[in-house]
Amino acid sequence: MPKPPPPSSILLKGCSWIITQNVSREIIRGGSILIRDGLIEAVSKERIKARNIDLVIDGEDKLALPGLVNAHTHVSMTLFRGYADDMHLKEWLEDKIWPLERKLTGDICYLGALLGCLEMIRSGTTCLLDMYFYPDYVARAAREVGMRAYVSHALIDLMDRDEGLRQVGLAEDYIRRIRGMGDPRIGIAISPHAPYSCSEETLLKAKEIAEREGIPLHIHLAETRKEQVDFEKKYRLREVEYLDRIGFLSHRLVAAHSVWLTRREVRLLAERGVKVAHCPVSNMKLAEGGIAPIPEMMEEGVTVSLGTDGAASNNSLDMFETMKVCALAHKAHRWDPTVAPAQTVLDMATIGGAEALGLSHRIGSISEGMRADIILMDLKSPNLRPIHAPSTLVSHMVYSAKGCNVDTVIVDGKILMYKRRFKTVDERAVYSAVDSAVSSLIGEAA
């Protein structure tokens, strides 16, 4: 018997609450959402009358929220979770991470990406921006799982012109191949690794490709104090000033980390329309000092999104955790509990991520005409009770909710998880394939 086709229309009927994240940040008590051909066709407090609905999901005791966007990760590094912790960055990279990375293959990156995608779905992330190696294999994993993913190859030339040309050629090749997949959920970005690891030529070529292809440009920026200090010594300019002078800054740029910035650098980012992917958990764990000047970015009008970074440094890909730590970190740092309030943080993880990827017309809110990237939270959970007023729900999403409160995940109108069961992947098969890959790579796995 042939497998039935996936439902092309889904009615999320009578959701207890909908946090729309639309322009007026409307919260609907008791409402339904009609999804057809991957699109949100209707969002209404009234009963939605529609014919030919393939699937009706009961929304009682459920809260619908836009799927979360993880705007900076290295998803294949999920394989390295817990392999090395509590170490200084230099030793961590040189003694632990880089030796492993030299042994990576496309197949291993695929398995790491598969594991990371499972973790992200379980915790309500529906879209990611990835920077690593073998992006075609990462794309393959994301396609199999059904996530919305922007993948990219990390360009590193260490100021070697020939290597720069080779890396750019490789990236162009990946762009062709991934475009060739023809999957509307899979996008590609172009990612010079960092200002200190790429030559001016490579940076500018990457920007040119981003413009030509209309794709995001992604980079690591000012992650540590040492990086800025060393850069300034060498270039007599701070990183953002240098990038601006060479003409690299662009509204397509998603700058991960962006910790060690002056107010002048923040202003430059704002003026050029650069988006920031803030990674508070990874920054705190690697503990290279400082905390990203998010309040200043907000003041200057920079769009801020949130990322987990890789599981090697985080060691989790749970965006609910990242939201809470983001709020805590800025409040504590400024001795001011009014900093990074719940609504602002929720915006970063939804609309902010969509804007970073140039997708705010397609995802990031539950509104008619948007793609259906929606998660349902199970409100029959002690940690989400009680609900005093609609505004409590935003607080709950940022301060109380955990990834495990996610019951159902829908991406582009397709169900990836329902009642916490994966619908597109055999999770046990992933775990055992990952175990084998890890034992061949490192030597021991459970």
Next chain:
Amino acid sequence: MPKPPPPSSILLKGCSWIITQNVSREIIRGGSILIRDGLIEAVSKERIKARNIDLVIDGEDKLALPGLVNAHTHVSMTLFRGYADDMHLKEWLEDKIWPLERKLTGDICYLGALLGCLEMIRSGTTCLLDMYFYPDYVARAAREVGMRAYVSHALIDLMDRDEGLRQVGLAEDYIRRIRGMGDPRIGIAISPHAPYSCSEETLLKAKEIAEREGIPLHIHLAETRKEQVDFEKKYRLREVEYLDRIGFLSHRLVAAHSVWLTRREVRLLAERGVKVAHCPVSNMKLAEGGIAPIPEMMEEGVTVSLGTDGAASNNSLDMFETMKVCALAHKAHRWDPTVAPAQTVLDMATIGGAEALGLSHRIGSISEGMRADIILMDLKSPNLRPIHAPSTLVSHMVYSAKGCNVDTVIVDGKILMYKRRFKTVDERAVYSAVDSAVSSLIGEAA
């Protein structure tokens, strides 16, 4: 048909891993645990041959860990979760929390405690130290659920001698009543609220009662900078110096928060055997400045345990989250990733909590002769994969695990949750009772 009696013997058979937290911090790969009459009778890598076992639980793909100890909370405040956030402490207390607290009754505190206990069990906490009002009602909730709980009444006299006598009388009355319950899992503590809110007489009377009854003495200490500054202005002594001078410090004392301390104060705590209950999430969210000098406490030999504080300020009771935030906060604060390493943090949440309560001979590790407070983590979860080596598991517990990875919870040999289902309480009944209570207290509930 009569309900069958609960199993008096349980075999956790063939657990994939056991993190014992015993003196040598042994991690056992493939082992079994025999529980009889609430006691851990055997822990072994070998097959345990025992007759008359009432229940066998398959430990495949499970990791056994000592139940976590929440060493400072106000569990009834779970009712106030999300009611007021992102506010300065003074307004938060005066405009939001205190007006609600004036309306509390024993029955309402009971419901809040019930909800909080459900959340704690779900996230692997098996024992708590509570300070609030109506401790007999809190005890009733903990008994019904089956948690190990030390409850207490917050003594506040605001330097009024008569009020102090009345409060101490009340506390003595609670001690008698709760002792009278005769439940070995329910303990009581005596809790002068803080050095600034209690007279010397009340503080000393509380200590005297703690000595006489052999129970924990619990207090809020140096939670904010303003508190220390104001105290020093008034008393010409810092809080710990004052408490030492009046003879209040004791090995029975569990000092919550302990943020604004000098090295000299830390030394005094160490010399007097005082235990600290560190509450990093609440401290960061209320953002009154500073971070507890945990590395200095470790250097001086102070026993440190972890607490969530109440859900009104946290807004979660998940000790896995508290462990991760603890590690992140200290690393980031010191610009040093080697601070607060995984094993140290796991110790705080298990053995540290047991020591704070004077229970290290009974709980905090999985060893023969200890009470059976054990949780099983489900390793078939993407966020706990892969496992590179036994040491990865400790990292996973602190940096990757979430409360929702807890599959089974056993307290004193009794199963409170199995395959994530509560075995002692009807959770839906709790939610609806809480909703009614909240709507009568505040005016709106879902």
